[in-house]
Amino acid sequence: MRLDQLLKHFSYESVQGSHDLIITDICYHSGKVKRGSLFVCIKGQYTDGHDYIMDAVKAGAFAVVVDESCMVNVRWECFIYTEHGKVRVHELVRNYGMAVIGVKDTRQALAQISAAFYDYPAKKLKIIGITGTKGKTTTAFLTAGILKEAGYKTGMVGTIWTYNGKDVKKAGHTTPESSDLQRELAQMVSNGCVCCVMEVSSQGIKMQRVEGIFFDIGVFLNIEPDHIGPGEHASFAEYLYCKSRLLRQCQAGIVNRDDRNTEKILFGHTCDIETFSVLGENGVDAPGQKADIVAERITFSMKEGRLYSHFFTDGKEEFLLQMPGIFNVSNALAAILVARHFKIAQDVVKDALQRQTVPGRCENVRISDKFVFLVDYAHNEMSLRNLLGTLRGFDPGRLVVIFGCGGNRSKLRRGRMGETAGRLADFTILTSDNPRWEDPELILDDIESGIKGTSGAYIRIADRRAAVAYAFDHAREGDIIVLAGKGHEDYQEIGGVRYPMEDKELVKKAAEGRGR
Template sequence: MKLEQLLERLEYTCVQGSLDREISGIANDSRQVVPGTLFFSIRGAVTDGHTYAAEVAEKGAVALLVEEPVEVPESVTVIQVKDTRYAMALVSAAWYDYPAEKLKVIGITGTKGKTTTTYMIKSILESAGHKVGLIGTIETIIGETHIPSSNTTPESVKIQEYFHRMLEDGCDMAVMEVSSQGLMLNRTAGIPFEIGIFTNIEPDHIGPAEHKSFEDYMHCKGLLFRQCRIGIVNGDDEHLDQVLAGHTCKVETFGLSEKNDLRAENLKMVHKPGYLGISYHAAGMIDMDVEIDIPGKFSVYNSLAAIAVCLHFKVREADIKTALKQAKVKGRVELVKVSDDFTLMIDYAHNAMSLESLLTTLREYEPGRLVCLFGCGGNRSKARRFEMAEVSGRLADFTIITSDNPRFEKPEDILDDIESGIKKTDGKYVKIADRKEAIRYAILHGQPGDVIVLAGKGHEDYQEIEGKKYHMDERELIQEILEEENLR
């Protein structure tokens, strides 16, 4: 493809060389450069792509996209732009022939609920006959292909590649999680979102490597609503006005209060042996009863967002009901049947805020006992250990302290830190360093009416120890334990 064609939607200055160049590949990683490549000089948190200019030129890059002057041979074309990340997003879209314009793209942003909502939407739309690709925190799904994720919202080059592959696979729709970081770093620039969804917002992701303040965090979340045609938003969130500031889309609201366009009424907790769910009546934009196999009030909000989206695509009420019952998310309040006497689940809650939200939700089901098994990652903030310990000690009836990803720390040292935090509460606990043995203890000591949550690992299928990732999937551990104890 010609360089000039790739730059067609950009404002730029050609400071060196010719635009009449044939480009055979695009890259923002110097290790991926081969002869004929257009290289994006991205200024990242760790490295600055401008410092690799001479190296990539030597490898055969024929053009560089930069923000500042670089020294390369005269044979290399140098294009200067105001923001190379923004330019990379638009050039990547051009490289793949603007695939997002041939899909209906739905983007979901918010502090919590993004992952579950994406899977709910995918489930409903597919029940109505659409073929839907997904990009999210856990994985990217393109047909039968599942690609593990390293970022909630990948770099723009990867997003456009995924959209292109979705089209090739026959998808007509794409649903994706859109993080505040992704919006701030222009990873989604140039994508014409058909619908943008706002789930909720709480002070999170604030720090030197993320957002400088809560106001900045809200502003970045709100950027999605300057880039979508329809905004479907949580009308009950107290920060909604700040998030929507400057929006350019049509807005619809969902929630529990009467003011919302789509609302949930008559919420009922559904609690049976080995099962937790919630039911409600959806009113306003639709009139129907709903039951979800994912517990908690937050599941109501997530499902309302999904319903609101699918109403725009004329999905039948029966399809919505069936799909919501079937929607499951790996590692998000994921129920695993082990007994008719008690309920066991796996959840990704790995900080104090998410653990408090989860345990508070489970308390609403009035369990015989609420049992929480968790650990904390090594080589991370010690404050998280004390905070999570305090939450579990305060909200759970019994805590099983165990290992998570110890990394380069001794698991026993991490457990000691957690123990010192839990001792500040009245909570009962036991320490078992080996995670499989800790899960075995939880299952063998389960009592009628218990709700047991294995927190922290969620969808992860590994344990990180001294620089290596070892396979460890809690679902497999549970099945192994049931077989070893003759409980199947």
């Protein structure tokens, strides 16, 4: 696409250099630049794209988009100032034949440029966006499963993977950077998809990764303090505001009436609203009023080593999930409401929900008839509390939880998670999650500060493999053991390096090594 055609589709402050360059790709990472690329300089938590302009130029970039605030005129020359010095704009134009485009917001420009470059693929799909502190992945899988069962070719974008109608790719972010996202949406269109189910993270909204995408349906599940700290959100108010923006960017909104912050989320919404509830007329949002769909007569059962949830809607329709917990029933209600927008037959919805499982979400690893071993992604206090509260309802011999907390993330959650485990579990094994650049033992100190204030028994075993092995060595008949925090992830990040590790495989190998 010619640069002058792209320039028509976004706001810019200045352009220096030729307008008739042929742009072959959009990049925000200098390592992926090739001849003909347009390189957009965006600022991340640790790096700034402006520092890599010359790397992009040497790799063959034809044009660069920079923050106007980094461009300074000194006498008759214009410079781009970076952490590593300054770049002469006229040298880029004269010596390399480049175009230099100044904008007020490079992230917004990246989203707008990418949408135009890929011919606005979001407009060619029915897009369902799902946000919430917990439950996004489960709800996305349930929703996509129903749509596929009904014959709609459906793509997915989320925490576990991206599916473009043909290929599955592991996810880097829950919501990819805008240029990657637009590329995947364009591929979905090319592969014949008519729908896309997308997890929309608060960071994805804050970083404008979904800028310019108008969702057919936006789903709000819940919100509690999380993702607050360096590199994430400055406060709960900011976190809530980012979540609420989805309901200003969609045609229809499906909202959990039971969440205590629902009214705040709805403030300023511009869409039609439908609600779901597992609390019925006792809902915290509007007591005495009934939601558009309510789960009633909710029960749980354990059969052949699996945990199930049963519930009714509209007083007569019975549903069955291979997932335990009130929170999963709530997720299912959201998926059912989405299905109603597509006028999908109730029997199709029931069959799809009953068959659906989600990798790393209350996933049962069948290794013993004497006790249950689950792998789950619960990595914040809200998720852990709901998970353990649900499992307690199955009246296990003991409820054992193995978990840690991620490094370089909010420290607020650590003590809270320790306290929650101490209150709700019979025994806790504190271990490493993804310590990243932090000392694993110091992370365990933070968690231990919370569990010490409870009567819960616990042990510290920093090595995750050893922690799982310990759980097997001390397992008792009737136990429910849950390995929480990493779920579907297939790595452990230590000191900036990702080492292969998958919780489900740790469980299986521990069982094999002990003849279970």
